[in-house]
Amino acid sequence: MQPEIRKFLEHVRLERGLSENTAVSYARDLADFSAYLAREERTWADADRTLVLRYLSDLKRRGMKAATIARRMSALRAFFRFLVREGGLTSDPTASIEVAAPEEHLPRVVSEEDVERLIGAVRRPDAMGLRDRAMLETLYATGVRVSELLALSLEDLELAAGYIRVFGKGNKERVVPLGEVAQDALTLYLRYGRPLLARDRNENAVFLNRFGRRMTRQGFWNLLKGYARQAGVAEQVTPHTLRHSFATHLLEGGADLRVVQELLGHADISTTERYTHVTPKRLREVYRNAHPRA
Structure with missing residues (x-):
């Protein structure tokens, strides 16, 4: 270099x-x-x-x-x-160059039913099954980035209080609440699953692979693809899909945009505004509830 x-x-x-x-x-x-x-x-x-x-x-x-x-x-x-x-150059050759912004695509989102089917595809009764369900439940319950999920250490969990501590881009810390379902899944994994995977008592990663080390992004990605196939989810599901779905489902449920921005860890609210597109299903529901002749 x-x-x-x-x-x-x-x-x-x-x-x-x-x-x-x-x-x-x-x-x-x-x-x-x-x-x-x-x-x-x-x-x-x-x-x-x-x-x-x-x-x-x-x-x-x-x-x-x-x-x-x-x-x-x-x-x-x-x-x-x-x-x-730093004094290495006297002028910036990029100063007057404008590059066209790439076409923005709406985030891919799966339905609440598809999320249920995806998580329901985890049927393994062993330690890794408990781990996989805890990972998927936590990802969907919090909307964290996959890197943030896999970076979780034991000291970042406050299950009794119902939240996790996340270190996002720029190492910025934020506190994200957990739903009861994710809390239960994490509790079961930590009590009955993780002890069977842990080989080094000094390893403090929450999610461990079969070798007792911190789960990798590639490892999680392979697991997710497998469960998506088993669930028969037609849409291409990625870890970011669950993050997008988390945000969209919250907004459709009436959550405030600023709250969703904070939960996602977005520095700029314009990034969060991408999730405010109205789905056809939601459009029909609002129309039926609001129009006097619907």
Whole structure:
């Protein structure tokens, strides 16, 4: 890794407090631009507006989606601003470049019935079955990101009080309430399931894999896909699908947008507003209840 990139990543981790996932994404994007500079026999100091525009055209020729290109440009902006502040460059070559915002898609959502079928597909009576049900119930009950779910440690659980402590993007802490069903599932897992999976008494992760170590995102993803197939859920279900469904179902039930923003850990309420689209089912219900001739 080039020293300029290394210093920048240290900056975003330590001074800006960005998550490790964001830092890794920055590193990948900047490595791609660095490789492009090498092919062009140029350096960071040689980068000007024309070179950056040629790089963006190269991304398009490679068939990259608008969202990926926008993310690459965001990484370049942050990096070049850092170099200018640090005195490594006298001007920012990205300052006057505008990239079209990618088309925004509504989050994929599954129905409450599909969520019930998905969680009901967990029928294993063993420790891993208790763990899987606890993970799915917690994910849907709280709307946390999958990274936040799997990062939970035992000291983050306050089951008697009915909430969990979550550390989200930028290591920002928030408290998220648990429903009774998720509380019960977690209690059963911690009492009868986790002790059978734990091999190291110093391991404090809540959710353990069969080797007694913290469950990975890939491991959870594989489990979720398997249960979705067993449940016959037609929609493609991802961990983020359950997060979207959590938010949408809360709003459809009358929850305040600001409350949902806080629960999801969104810094900007405009991000939460994506969930305010009205489903056809909800539209019909409101119409029947409100119109005098419905």
